[in-house]
Amino acid sequence: xxxTIKTLARASxxxxxxxxxxxxxxxxxxxxxxxxxxxAGTSDWKLALGRDNGQIELELEVDQNVVGxxxxxxxxxxxxxxxxxxxxxxxxxxxxTVRRLVADEAGGDRIRAxxxxxxxxxxxxxxxxx
Numbered sequence: 001x002x003x004t005i006k007t008l009a010r011a012s013x014x015x016x017x018x019x020x021x022x023x024x025x026x027x028x029x030x031x032x033x034x035x036x037x038x039x040a041g042t043s044d045w046k047l048a049l050g051r052d053n054g055q056i057e058l059e060l061e062v063d064q065n066v067v068g069x070x071x072x073x074x075x076x077x078x079x080x081x082x083x084x085x086x087x088x089x090x091x092x093x094x095x096x097t098v099r100r101l102v103a104d105e106a107g108g109d110r111i112r113a114x115x116x117x118x119x120x121x122x123x124x125x126x127x128x129x130x
Contacts, residue, residue, distance in 0.1 A: 030050070031048035031049060031050040031057075031059070032049060032050045032051055032130055033048070033049040033050075033128050033129070033130045034046065034047070034048045034049075034128075035047045035048075035126060035127065035128040037124075037125075037126060039062070039115075039122055039123060039124035039125075040122050040123045040124070041117075041120065041122035042064070042065070042122075043062055043063060043064040043065075043117075043122060043124060044062075044063055044124075045060065045061065045062050045063070045113075045115070045124045045126045046059075046060070046061045046063075046126075047059070047060050047061075047111065047113060047126040047127070047128045049109075049111060049128050049130040050130075051104055051130065052101075054103070054104050055101045055102065055103060055104055056077075056101065056102050056103070056104050056109055056111070056130060057099070057100075057101055058075070058098075058099070058100050058101075058102065058111055058113075059097060059098070059099050060073070060075070060097065060098045060113045060115070060126060061095055061096070061097045061098075062087075062089075062095060062096055062115050062124050063093060063094065063095040064089050064094050064095060064117070064122075065093070065094040065095075066089060066094045067089055067090065067091045067092075067094045068088060068089060069088065069089045069094075069117055069118075069119055069120070070086055070087070070088050070117075070118045070119070071086065071087050071088070071089070071096060071115045071116060071117050071118065072084075072085075072086055072115065072116045072118055073085050073086065073087055073098055073113065073114070073115045074113070074114050074115075075098070075100065075111065075112070075113045075114075076110075076111070076112045076113075076114075077102045077103075077105075077109065077110070077111055078105060078109060078110050079110070079112075082100070082102055083098075083100055085098065086118075087115075098113075108129055108130070109129065109130050110127070110128075110129050111126075111127070111128050111129075111130070112125070112126070112127050113125070113126040113127075114126075
């Protein structure tokens with residue numbers, strides 16, 4: 001009997017750990033649309049869009065391979081300015097990421113992100129439709 005309780009307890013702990021560790025990966029929803037491109041200089045960008053509960057989740061990543069540069073970022077949704085912010089490239093990759101939610105409007109949605117490196121003037125323009 002004692003052996004059975006220990007075995008059951010071990011199995012329960014193992015199952016709990018598996019659910020706890022694997023749940024975030026299992027719940028992560030892949031993007032519906034992913035676009036990539038080059039910026040005006042040596043940097044590149046990636047824009048990922050996904051629909052979720054009446055909203056569009058957007059993720060913009062700019063990879064410069066230089067740590068500490070400040071970028072001015074503007075994100076437009078169907079031509080309307082949604083977000084205006086600054087981001088600094090971070091170690092170890094010299095990139096930054098912006099994650100935001102916008103309303104999923106009727107019909108198609110156009111997202112345009114423009115990032116300008118304040119020090120160098122390099123420009124990145126990312127566009128995608130969902």
